[in-house]
Amino acid sequence: MTQPLFERLTVIGLGLIGSSLARRAMQDGSIAREVVAYDASPTVRTRVAELGIVHRVADTGQEAVQDADCVVLCVPVGAMAPSAAAIIPYMRTGAILTDVGSTKQSVIREIQPFLRPDLHFVPAHPIAGTEYSGPDAGFSTLFEGRWTLITPIEGGDPEPVAKVAALWQLCGAMTREMDAAHHDRALAIVSHLPHLLAFTICGTADDLEGESRNEVLQFAASGFRDFTRIAASDPTMWRDVFLNNREALLEMLARFTEDAQAMARAIRWGDEEFIVDRIERGRRIRRSLIEIKQA
């Protein structure tokens, strides 16, 4: 058998993303010879052991990262810095520390003070997920055919960046390097704002009184249903994403609000051309996405 990418891979946080990565790494020996896990929740640790999706579950972060050549932080973005601070002193010289957080500038800013010069930090973000969370929600094919964006830190070595890219490619993902600020603006519009809108529209519907509210739920057509899928996502994860991509998200929300107001004005004044133009733009975007997927 060919050499695995890593001898020992440690996954910290065994929710949807961490458990999916662990499951993939356990499928064959291409990613790592040994997969070790640690989660702050004892319930999750017990469940991961029951599921048998790693070789070993450690009782502490310190124990989990010992002798690992790659450690992947798969915790909510607000927990990245404390979980990094707790393990960095125990990582072996030359090891790679990477993460999967949905925001990149805040994670880099908050982890950097704890970094050691003999470690390599490679921030990354697999753009793949579902509305479910926890170790039972993961599956080994989650990353197949999806992008993983890598946002290397300034002055970092290229070799660990290439290894993290190889890790995600072995999971079936396509990889691309990107500046962290660019990442956060792009994700604000394509992921964070849509989640914000989904949570909000469900709240708006829920606030309706009496009959209207019951009807919303009873006759929920596919448009509203599509929003409820996204709105079922984990509150802790999304609270952290919103608070850690504050600037870009607020900018996109302000732009959206302006555009929604322009639509309201067109409806009020019966501006058919404007309304049709907006709808056609939506259609074009959807069709181009489908073409990209089929290509």
Ligand SMILES: NC(=O)C1=CN([C@@H]2O[C@H](COP(=O)(O)OP(=O)(O)OC[C@H]3O[C@@H](n4cnc5c(N)ncnc54)[C@H](O)[C@@H]3O)[C@@H](O)[C@H]2O)C=CC1
């Ligand atoms: N859910 C999604 O669709 C995607 C999530 N992400 C990112 O991946 C990360 C993980 O998300 P999910 O797997 O969905 O979350 P999850 O809620 O399913 O799992 C997170 C796990 O981290 C553990 N945890 C929390 N704080 C910890 C700490 N200090 N030390 C050790 N373990 C800790 C929790 O007990 C939990 O088991 C987040 O940063 C999120 O932004 C990235 C891509 C997609």
Ligand SMILES: O=C(O)C(=O)Cc1ccc(O)cc1
């Ligand atoms: O389930 C969905 O619609 C998602 O958008 C999944 C997702 C959630 C968060 C990310 O940072 C990346 C992907």
